[in-house]
Amino acid sequence: MQPIYEIFPLLTQPRNIVITTHQKPDADAMGSSLALYNFLKQFGHTVTVISPTNWAKWLDWMPGCSEVIDYDANREKATNILNAADWLFCLDFNIFHRTKTMTERLKELKCTKILIDHHQEPDEPSFNYGISDVTKSSTCEMVYDFMVASGGSEKITEEIAECIYAGIVGDTGSFRFPSSTQDVHRLVADLKERGLKHSKVHENLFDNFLENKLRFTGHVLLHRMQVFYEFNTVLIAIPKSDLLKYHVKTGDTEGLVNFPQTIQGIKLVAIVIDRDEERKWSFRSKGGFDCNTFARKYFEGGGHFNASGGRSSDPLDVTVQKFKEAIKENKSLLQ
Numbered sequence: 001m002q003p004i005y006e007i008f009p010l011l012t013q014p015r016n017i018v019i020t021t022h023q024k025p026d027a028d029a030m031g032s033s034l035a036l037y038n039f040l041k042q043f044g045h046t047v048t049v050i051s052p053t054n055w056a057k058w059l060d061w062m063p064g065c066s067e068v069i070d071y072d073a074n075r076e077k078a079t080n081i082l083n084a085a086d087w088l089f090c091l092d093f094n095i096f097h098r099t100k101t102m103t104e105r106l107k108e109l110k111c112t113k114i115l116i117d118h119h120q121e122p123d124e125p126s127f128n129y130g131i132s133d134v135t136k137s138s139t140c141e142m143v144y145d146f147m148v149a150s151g152g153s154e155k156i157t158e159e160i161a162e163c164i165y166a167g168i169v170g171d172t173g174s175f176r177f178p179s180s181t182q183d184v185h186r187l188v189a190d191l192k193e194r195g196l197k198h199s200k201v202h203e204n205l206f207d208n209f210l211e212n213k214l215r216f217t218g219h220v221l222l223h224r225m226q227v228f229y230e231f232n233t234v235l236i237a238i239p240k241s242d243l244l245k246y247h248v249k250t251g252d253t254e255g256l257v258n259f260p261q262t263i264q265g266i267k268l269v270a271i272v273i274d275r276d277e278e279r280k281w282s283f284r285s286k287g288g289f290d291c292n293t294f295a296r297k298y299f300e301g302g303g304h305f306n307a308s309g310g311r312s313s314d315p316l317d318v319t320v321q322k323f324k325e326a327i328k329e330n331k332s333l334l335q
């Protein structure tokens with residue numbers, strides 16, 4: 001993988017560009033993709049954002065979101081666009097299998113592949129150019145850096161600022177995680193100078209749900225949460241029946257993982273959701289417990305030190321049992 005700055009001189013020649021991200025994109029994935037989309041279009045490129053799957057409805061406000069193609073729902077159209085691409089930007093993921101059903105399609109593409117990402121252990125040989133930096137708060141921060149370093153900062157419009165800010169708010173837990181460096185705060189000050197209305201973004205991100213999400217959250221916290229004080233760990237296991245009863249849609253479970261972290265002394269929070277195709281795990285830690293290593297070791301996953309995810313093909317009760325054994329094995333690290 002060549003350093004990202006080597007493509008800067010090539011940005012001015014119009015090309016067919018596809019931007020893609022991980023499945024079920026969150027605010028950082030969608031925000032970084034749309035920020036880059038709105039930026040590259042200004043150079044005269046033909047740009048398309050292709051998401052491997054659908055996304056949460058409450059991201060639809062993002063400028064350009066109505067143009068995003070859902071690969072799962074429009075395979076033929078998306079494949080034609082991918083086949084015609086000169087460049088493929090891969091944002092907020094670093095290994096093709098995080099794009100689920102799009103994986104093989106992306107692997108076989110012969111175009112120039114460019115990585116911008118902040119997760120651990122990038123699959124660097126799969127990319128021609130790129131930047132991978134686990135110290136960055138978000139991919140949105142990295143896309144902002146890309147715009148500034150390539151000399152395009154005057155192209156950062158209010159719309160782009162909204163997308164970047166949304167991803168940073170999402171991935172820093174609203175500026176609370178240690179990844180919210182002075183650079184992040186300076187970046188936000190710069191976005192404010194470019195016209196960012198930050199309150200509007202917060203309302204779009206956090207006051208934009210349907211009643212069922214709140215009712216579902218209440219139900220889950222009351223009936224599905226187990227606290228293991230011996231291991232400073234909270235587990236929430238959500239059966240499929242809950243998803244059906246509360247009409248849970250993509251994105252409705254996001255943010256749930258933050259509630260148990262408000263309990264004094266809790267070091268690890270784990271949530272497992274019984275999805276159709278797999279049991280999907282989310283892990284969050286405070287302090288010295290490494291969620292990335294934990295997810296890799298026990299649940300075929302990965303991510304960051306304090307936030308990671310994983311999966312299992314086992315039934316819900318089996319994967320929950322495996323988790324309980326895993327925290328026993330990790331007792332010394334959780335105390």
Ligand code: 5GP
Nearest residue numbers: 282283300301302303304307308309310311
């Ligand atoms: P979340 O719990 O919000 O889905 O994910 C937390 C973090 O872990 C995110 O940065 C996400 O990209 C990463 N992550 C989630 N699931 C997986 C997975 O199955 N594999 C890997 N490598 N990372 C994941």
Ligand code: MN
Nearest residue numbers: 028092139171
């Ligand atoms: Mn991210």
